[in-house]
Amino acid sequence: MGVIDRIIEELRNRGFRIRVVRDDSIKADLNRLTVKVWLASGDYFPxxxxxxxxVNDLELNDVNALFVISERPYVVSDYIVNNLSRINYWFNKEVNVKVYSVNIDRLEEDLEDGINLVIANHYRETSNVTLKGNPCPNCGLPMTITYTSRYFSHRWGSWVNEYVEVCEKCKIVSHRLVL
Ligand SMILES: [Zn+2]
Structure with a gap:
């Protein structure tokens, strides 16, 4: 199976709806969150x-998060993040995209971790429930469960339940897996 197909499978495994598939990228939604996965692999880097x-080439204007898939994802991600802050300084324009690194040699595992981070960091967009959660470790008031899902974890080799819990007051967001 090709890299793009493996990414699609992992996104679907996590409940994403696939919107656009190209040779080197995928755009997908999870509730109100839009992510782009970019395969920055091979010899040529623009x-x-x-x-x-x-921003135009990568079509970042309408995405919340970008996954960079590469043999050296941190170099590429740093470059993209630097360029995004340059846009802010030079053009006084805010492109609000968080960038996540995925090593192509650990594709499924890194994507799983990255998606966990995305679901927690963008909890307002990914939210699919509003339930009373565990006490906040800081203030002791009940946290709000904003996201629950069940998926097959490559990291743990089994099905897991995932929960995102938030205390807005203390700015605490936790992503929990229950095996
Ligand atoms: Zn709290």
Missing amino acids: WWSNPLDM
């Missing part, structure tokens, strides 16, 4: 001279 071109 070192954009104008960071706005990067």
Whole structure:
């Protein structure tokens, strides 16, 4: 199975709806969250001279999060994050995209961890429930469960239940897996 197909399978495994599939990218939704997965693999890397071109080429204007899949994902991610902050300084324009690194050699495991982070970091967009949760470790008041799901974990080799719990007052967000 090709890399793109393996990514699609992992996104579907986590409940994402696949919207656009290209040779080197996928766009997908989870509730109100939109993510883009970009395969920055191989010899050619477009070192954009104008960071706005990067945003247009990667179509980052309508996505909340970007997964960078690469043999050296941290180098590529750093470059993209730097370009995004340049846009802020140079053009006074905010492109609000969080960037997540996935090593192509650990594709399923890294994607799983990345998706866990995305679901927690963007809990307002991913929210699928509003339930009373455990006491907040800081203030002791009940946290709000904003997301629950069940998926097959590559990391644990079994089905897991996942929960995102939030205390808005203390700015605490926890992502919990129960085997
Ligand atoms: Zn609290």
